[in-house]
Amino acid sequence: MRLTDFWQRMADHFGTAYADSFARDHVMSDLGGRTVNEALAAGWSAKEVWRVVCAVMNVPDEKR
Known part of the structure; x- marks a missing residue:
């Protein structure tokens, strides 16, 4: 995942x-x-961080 994609998802x-x-x-x-x-x-990847955010904040599956 690119960092720009990460910030857009956030x-x-x-x-x-x-x-x-x-x-x-x-x-x-x-x-x-x-x-x-x-x-x-x-140094965490954007993908790793996004997965944690999704798990901790209960992001709906369709937004993951």
């Missing part, structure tokens, strides 16, 4: 403003106690 699910806030502020244990932004900066 915006589609959360809305543009909240996607940015969520990625910056929401710490998830499934990301090793990191935020989305921290996980991406630490």
Whole structure:
């Protein structure tokens, strides 16, 4: 998954403003106690991070 696709999916699910806030502020244990932004900066792939976001936030299957 490209990073641009990841951010588009985040915006589609959360809305543009909240996607940015969520990625910056929401710490998830499934990301090793990191935020989305921290996980991406630490080298996690966009696909891995999206899978965690989907699982933690109960993203509907049709948006995965």
